[in-house]
Every structure is written in structure tokens, then in C-alpha cells.
Amino acid sequence: MGFDDDAVCSASESVTLMWLNRVINALPQAIYWKDQNDQFLGCNQAFSEAAGLTHPDEVLGKSAVELSDDMQPQLLSDRDRIVLDTKQPEHHIVDLTDAGDRPNWISIQKLPLHDDHGSAIGVVCAIEDITAQKQAELKPQHSKATISATPDHITQEADAQLRDSKDFLKHVLNGVDDPIFVKDRDHRWVLVNDSFCRFLDCDRAELLNKSDYDFFSNVEADILWQRDEWVFTNGETDENEESFTDKDGRILTISTKKSSFTDQNHHQFLVGTIRDITLRKHAEYALEDLNEVLESRIEERTAALRESEVRLRALMDNLPIGVWTMDVNHRYIIQNPTALEHWGDLIGKQPQDLDLPLGVIDSWLEENRGVLSGKILRKENCHRRGDDDWFCSTILAPIWDGDRITGLLGVSIDITEQKRTEAALRENEDTLRGILQNMPVMMDAFDENGSIITWNSECERVTGYSADEIIGNPDAMELLYVDPVYREQMIQTWTRLGNNFRNWEWNIWCKDSTIKTILWSNLSGQFPVPGWAGWGIGIDISDRKQAELQLQASETCLRQQAQELTDTLKELQRTQSQLVQSEKMSSLGQLVAGVAHEINNPVNFIYGNLTYADEYVSELLDLLELYQQEYSTPTAAIQAKIKTIELDFLLEDLPKLLNSMKVGSERIQAIVASLRTFSRMDEAEVKAVDIHEGIDSTLMILQSRLKGTQGRSAVAIIKNYGDLPLVECYAGQLNQVFMNILSNAIDALEESSQFSLSNSISKSSDLNSETQYSSTSPCITIHTERISSDCIVISISDNGTGIPDSVQQRLFDPFFTTKEVGKGTGMGLSISYQIVTEKHGGSLNCVSTLGQGAEFRIEIPIAQGAT
Structure with a gap:
């Protein structure tokens, strides 16, 4: 209905407003209400449908001329100003003609809306089609006019026919929608129409020759008798509005009109008509309630406007830019403090009142007239202030009040520093151009048509072509890339690389x-x-390329010598591997610990600052979004910059970039943590840990080995994790156990894949020998489970070829290995066995069947005190 959604109402007021909306929308009359500026504040459903709107809210803020021509805007605005000025309601009837030239009558009733001070602040209007009523009233008049215009002999004949035809009279009376009755001098009904019978819900026979006392209470009948008697006695017409209760107990509001007449026999009668105006009265009551609601809402809006005005004045007073307004006569009416500081007190003055040259004043007034005609003017001026020049950027815009311009608004910004900065930038640019022209690297630039526009001295030295020969030369590409095939390939590669690449090698003629x-x-x-x-920019690397070719030839010779030395060293390594194993493991642990420590510090520094970087970037993006909201129309330079840097993509991709960096840092931290675990730096510390995290950390370190290779597909990891509590253990040492077992499982799967490949080539099918293998894809299954109240089990199994019994018996012996020399030390499972059994009081077992893979089962207590 057009009420403000922001208005705060109590619960009872909300219910009242809801019912008021329903009542107004249920009224058949078309109702609307406006403010004093002829803008619609709301309407009911009937008016919305008549105006061709889908919902009453669509009329908000519109004027009558914005509605369809079918609404005839003059009907909606006619005499509204008179109602506002006189503060008196008006009711008038408008004669219209529809598309078929049929007459229509529209009843328009307008009421003024008042505030608490009695001022008119709006208009409420109810529109009703009363064509049927008017047609009924005009029928008797038309009949009389017709009779008076008829010749005497025809009239006499018609009178005889009318006197003889009661059916015709009944037809006329019963065709009227309003109840009609006739009483004799004794107040008895002698004639009633069908509408009157329906009104009292009685047959005609029950009513004729009866009086009001036969149907109403004595109190009501006395009142009716007195009013009828007054009409009989005074001979004047009586019109009244009164309440009436029908047989169903409904209270109706009726309008009665009674008048007396005397027939040719001097018998006096009373003719009365009744009209049910219940809906109209409800509409009037609703309009009164609506008037009160609207007045309350307007008061709230007025208070809000005053508050907004105070805030606006405070904003104006604190703006660092000059703001002023002029009326249509070029007279200053508002200046904020900054404008006063810039120009002095100009309130009430016009340009011609100032001590300025006539040409300046004429130019000033011409600019103002252009703005007052609807244009927006932007300009920059230089003013002298003492010994310095002061630059000012000014924007002049018209001030609209509805459909007309009432003045102009001016905004001035001090851009002196900006101008000085621009001058400094131009000076720096000239300096930079000199540097680029003479720097010891090649530098060139192209325009949008692909023509070379910059060619520095180094380009001249390397190619031998001067700037005059290259710049603007349409055949420059043919000079620099003589071979057409190479030239086409070079251009395609250049196009593919785009405008942001580094260190691309190419040839130039x-x-x-x-x-x-x-x-x-x-x-x-x-x-x-x-x-x-x-x-x-580019560098001539022709000499370096020649050196690289010579170096490659030398490397080939050295590589052959190195291969010979490698073969010799392998022989030596085979003889000393057992002797240096212990020292090797110790040195490796120290090395890994040192590397992990050195990597961890910068990574932690990077990771720790990524959170702040993310917050700062988020705040900057929020600030940028706020700038876009508050300054929704950026300058052309800013718009060009936004387009050049693809701001939308940058805003979308920057958080993703930071998140990727964070994920990468977290992965490096995890790898460093795994390296620290491998070096067993915290093996002396017993603590409650999540076993699953240790397994996952180990798998991450081994991720590169799990990927597919030329001879093997990727190793699938199946995790069947149970619901484990935190386990007290030496976390680093237990992770080393996982590392050793998983590494051996991967090795076994690789050997299984190689054996499967060789068997496939030889087409051998001897599956009963010790070389039986699994035909499924490489897979490692990790199963964890709590097997008792104080113990858990970790099972790591693969689907490789399995382990022979002879090997299982020596599996945990020190220095025992089935791998090639240089690929295994034989210490991994031995150390793992020692960690599980001695350090944790658990057990480590291997179960394997040839052709069905192997399973390592680790059982450890949940709490070390349980051992």
C-alpha cells in the first residue's frame, strides 16, 4: 500500500495497519493519496488495477502524468491545489464519454491531510463510477421531457395507456436498484419496489398497508414516524444517514431521501428512496484512519529530514573541498567553510558585484547560464595567491527541484599539489627516457598497430640499424627477421607468450x-x-651461446670420464657400505635436522606473515570496494587503469593466490616436520599424539614415490582408520617405523610391477612358483583399530608378490637386505623392530603369503605406563 517498511510500529499498530490495508484493498472505490508535491504515496488495489499496475506499490513516487492515458491524469490532479490551500474537502462529479460515445459519470471526493499544526501536507481521493445511479435518476426526467414534448392527442393516448398498464409502472420501479417506497398520510406503505422487498427481506404482500411499527421496535418506529411527519408537514425533502440492522444482525449504513407530493385528488403521499452506503462509509472511515497514519508517517519523515539536514550541514562544514550554491539569478546562497577560505564571504553577492574585469564576469555568467540550462561543467583554473600559483578544479551542476532547475551547485578542489606532482613526473619522465635511451641493454616499444616507436642506442649498436631506419618503418620486421619461415614462427611464439615473459631466446638479423x-x-x-x-628489454648473448656450445662439448668428454670413475667408485662402495653405515646414518640425521631447521625458520616467517598479508589484502579490497561504492563514477584515468590491470580478475584471483601460498607454506612445514621426524630430534619425548596424523605425514613425504612411473602405475592408498584415542609414544621414532615399512612396501610393489612386465613379455604362467605375483593394480592398505582398552594395532599391507619364508626369518636382522647394493642398508626394519618393542613395549610382526602380498602388524599400548 506504499507505507514505509522502515517505520517502527508496536504489535497492535502492526495488526491495525494490516487490517486497514485489507479494508482499503477490499473497497470497490479507487482510492489514492498524494503528498503536497503531487507525488503518489500509495493507493488501493482498485486504483492499481484501473491504472494498469500489477501491485499498489508500483505507484509510489510517481506523478499522475506517469500513469496510462486511460486514467485521464487531469482527473487525478484537478483541484488538488485548491484542496491543499483551502484545507477543505471537495466532492464533484465529472461527465465522461467512453470509447462507444456512451456517457459515464465519475464521483471524485478529495480530503486534505493535515499535520499536528493544521497545515495541509497531502490529499486523499476516492473515485467511484456512479453511471448506473445517474442513469436511474435521469430516466424519470427523460420521461417527463418526452411527455411534455409530445402532442396533446398522443399524450392523452399515452396517459390512458399508462393508467391502464400497472405492469409498465412495476417494470420501471422494479428496474431501479435502490429501494423505493411510497407511504400514504397514515404512514402506511402503499407502493414498494422489488429492491425494497429485498432490503427488508419480506414479500410485497407483507409490506403493503403496513407501517414501520409492524417491523421495527417502537423506538426506531417513533424516530421514523417523526421524520416522515416532518416531510408531510413542511413539504420539504429530508435526507439522512442512519444505521439499520437487517434480519441477519448486520449493521448497515443507509442514506434515505424522502419528499412529499399531492395527487390530483389532494391526497398526500411520501416517496422515499434508500441507498446502502455501508461500503462508502467504511471507505470514509478507512480514509480517516489512513489520514492519521499518513500524517504520523509524514511527521516521522519530517523529523528524519531534519536530522538528515543536520548531518548534511555537519558534513558540509567538515568537507576539505569548497562547496557553494547559487540561485537562478547567479546569487550566492550557501558557502561551506572551505569555500569561504578559498573565495571569501560571497553570500548574497552576484559575479557583477565583485571587483573583476568585465570579460571575466561575462565569461563567468555565460558558464552559469549553461549550467542553469541543464549542463554539467568541469574546468581547471590557475589563481594567483601572493607569490604562488594556486590551481583549482571546479565542477558546476544544476540543482533540480522536480521538473525545474532552481539553482546550481559548485564544488572546488585544491589541486595545486597534484599539478606540482604532475610537473615533477613529467620532468622525471624526461630523465627516465634519457636513461632508457642510453642504458647498456636493448629496449624497444611498439604501438597498437605493431609499429616500432622506440629504438634505443644499444639496439642500434647490436643490430647496426639506426633509430631513423627502424622507427615507423613498415618493413622493419622484414629487415630484422629476414627468413620468412622463422619470422612467422617468431611472431606466433611472441603472440602465445603474451606481454609478460622473461628470458626468451630468439635470433635477429x-x-x-x-x-x-x-x-x-x-x-x-x-x-x-x-x-x-x-x-x-634484451641482451645480446651470441658470445655466451658460443661458449655454451664449447662447454657442452667439454661436458660430454667429462661425462665419459665421470662414468668411468662412477664404475670404479661403485666397486669401492660395495666393500665399505657395511663399515660406514652407522656413521652414515648419524651424519644423515644431523644433516636432515640441520636442513629442516634452516628451512623451517624462513618458512615459519613466511607462513606467519601470510595471515597478516591476507588480512591486509582483505582490508585493502574492502577499502577498494568502499571506494567503488562511494565514488561510483571514477575518472577516465582510473577507468583506463581498471581496464588495463583487469581489476575484476585481480580482485577474484588475489585471495586465491594468497591461499595457494598458504597451502604451499603449510606443505613445506609438513615436509620439514617430517624431515625433523626422520632425524628423530624429539625421540626422547613421550607425548600423546594422533597416530593418524603421523601416518598421513609419512605418506606426504613419500608422495613422489607413490606417483606412477614408466614401469608402474600409481600406488593407491586405502585408509581404513578406526576410532583411536591419543596414544602416548615417541612420535618421531614411531613415524620412522611407518616410513621404513611404507618405503619397503613401495619397493616391493615396484619389484612386483617389473616382474609382472617381464613375465608378460615371456608369456610365462607358472603361478605355483615363488615368483607368483598379483595381477591387480599396486595398492597399500593401512588399517588401524583399538583391539582392547589399552592397546591399538596398525596394519600396513600391500598386494605385491609377497615375502618368502626364508626371508621372513631374517627380516628384522641388522644389515640383512634383499635389495641391490647401494639401494638398501638392511637397517630400516631392524631399527623399526627395536623402536616398537624396546621403546614402546609393543610388537612388530610380518605375515606374508607368496602371490598375496605382505602385512606388517604393529601393536603398541595406548599409555606407556600400561607396559
């Missing part, structure tokens, strides 16, 4: 027909320069 190799980097994507579609 020099003026002396030599070919040189250039190491080129295109920097225009990362460092765009206005007016340059692309630019980059």
Missing part, C-alpha cells in the same frame, strides 16, 4: 647480415606504459 641471439623479456604486461602497446 643484423645490418651486416650476421645473426645474433637475443635474450628478451617483455615487461609491458607487468609495467604498462601509456601509449606503448608493448615494450621489452
